[in-house]
Amino acid sequence: MGKNQHVTPNSNGTWNVKGEGNSKATAIFDTQKKAIDRATKISINQQSELIIHDRKGKIRERNSYGNDPHPPKG
Template sequence: MGKNQHVTPHPGGGWQVKGAGNEKATVRTSRQSDAITVARNIAINQQSEVVIHRPNGQIREKNSYGNDPFPPKG
């Protein structure tokens, strides 16, 4: 399982995708939707999770693309 990918506001404007624990952004975009697409592709590749943050830094949404140990039934 790879690093979780975080979509966060970039300090210089726009949005960035950063792997968990990384200091540098993997990618920087002007739109959040573009950053989410990039993060999703990386997470699918690495079987990890995407964590999408709001402009204030609060977590808005999480999506898992790995092997969930207890998938919900139904």
């Protein structure tokens, strides 16, 4: 299982894709949608979790692409 990926805002209006625990962004995008698209691909490839933050930095969404501890029943 790889590092969880975070989509976070920058003060200049751009969006980071950043692996959890990394000091530098993996990529920087001008829109949140582009950042989410890239982070989703990385999360799927690494079987990790995607955490999307809003403009204020608060977590607004989480998606698991790896070992989901709570798989759906049935």
